[in-house]
Amino acid sequence: MKIHYDNLIYSLQRAGGISTYWSELTSRLLQDKEDISFTESFNHNVARKTLSIPPHCIFQNKHKQTLISRFQRISLPFKTEFIFHSSYNRVTNNPKARQVVTIHDFVHEKFYGGIRRYLHLHQKNKSINAAAKIITVSENTKRDLLEYHPHLSSQNIAVIYNGVSEDFYPLKDKSIAKKPYLLFIGSRAYYKNFSFTIDVVKQHSDFDLFIVGSALNKKETDELNNKLKGKWKLFSGIDNQLLNELYNNAFSVIYPSAYEGFGIPLLEAMKAGVPFIALNSSSIPEVAGDAGILVNDLDLQQFAQAINIVDAQRQQIVDKGFLQAQKFSWEKSYAETKAVYQSLGL
Missing domain, CATH: 3.40.50.2000 (Glycogen Phosphorylase B;)
Structure with a gap:
């Protein structure tokens, strides 16, 4: 062949x-x-x-x-x-x-x-x-x-x-950040709702925002500095070792994308042992199964409630994620x- x-x-x-x-x-x-x-x-x-x-x-x-x-x-x-x-x-x-x-x-x-x-x-x-x-x-x-x-x-x-790559797994030593952070990964096209993510983090002063993706444009940088000055960090062109560390140390992955063909970051997050909060849309329920927290609407209050659920039920969510990740x-x-x-x- x-x-x-x-x-x-x-x-x-x-x-x-x-x-x-x-x-x-x-x-x-x-x-x-x-x-x-x-x-x-x-x-x-x-x-x-x-x-x-x-x-x-x-x-x-x-x-x-x-x-x-x-x-x-x-x-x-x-x-x-x-x-x-x-x-x-x-x-x-x-x-x-x-x-x-x-x-x-x-x-x-x-x-x-x-x-x-x-x-x-x-x-x-x-x-x-x-x-x-x-x-x-x-x-x-x-x-x-x-x-x-x-x-x-x-x-x-x-x-x-x-x-999902074997590069993603739980780490024993978790010490990458001084403050808890939410992790946003991937494209920032408008249907990914990056600006909404900024507003979620702004609403929760205890969290920083870590971003994995391409270089920021001026509009994005200005919005981040206006709403989250000193509370965000960008990681571009990183390898899986550092990405796995970022997953492991995150409070949660935040993934308010309105549309995904699949959604690999959710699978990587589950494999690494970190909860995710995602919009209940397109293919995301196929990947998520009963793991993570799926939010029905792009609504700040619903995402705030999801953060509270992660805080209260973290280990249960992580355990379900491990089981779901084994299917892929x-x-x-x-x-x-x-x-x-x-x-x-x-």
Whole structure:
């Protein structure tokens, strides 16, 4: 079974959930010594740095990834049938390819407009239409897929949950901060409700806010300084060791996102033994199970009540999180992904 991976995602983000997903699959394919090759461009991706891909397996694009090149079809020289799987919605023009695509979410369809939405959907729809098999990372994402593409056959869609790294686990020594803090992780796009998070922390003077993600823009910095001056800290481009320390020392992860294709930070939090407070929306209940605290509305009072519940029932919440996290693993995700490849009969 010949497999070709398009490592486009590493050129589009320095770190993120899709990069984690892609590197976890890749590392296991390499470990199993599968017949795999790669297309990639120069990048500074954190997850890519953890991989030891033999240079002879890489079709290296020596030029920097451009806005145009990410939408172009990839030319590949293979003369016999092979599996092509792109990390982010790119397709190949090789007629021998059996194409697989992973759909992580429908953020652009639901929350964006203009040229950004048009370009994303143009690329995504091409990959969906070219795919012999489609993977979604949650049942919620599968429902969204069939809503936006009702012509698709459900039989060609496989729901494969993300896993969680062994890098996340409870620590004995917890001494990273002088004050208790709430931890916000990931993108700060407007549907993630970062500004609401700031207001939650402002309402609770006992807490600081620790932020894991990309560099702040001026508007975000100004809002933080106006509302939480001296009470916030940003961590960018960090490795899993430090991220695990941040989880372990947090009072709680706060995750008021209105939409998630999956929600890896919630799984990491459970594995590390920290409660989370999240909005009860999209795929989040699939990941959360009966662990953590799910809040029905984006309401300051409801989030305040959730903080009180975490304080009163912390160990019970943590124990439920450990049990829920055991349902997810990258080994399981990898095995189910390989089964999708094998179902194509190559």
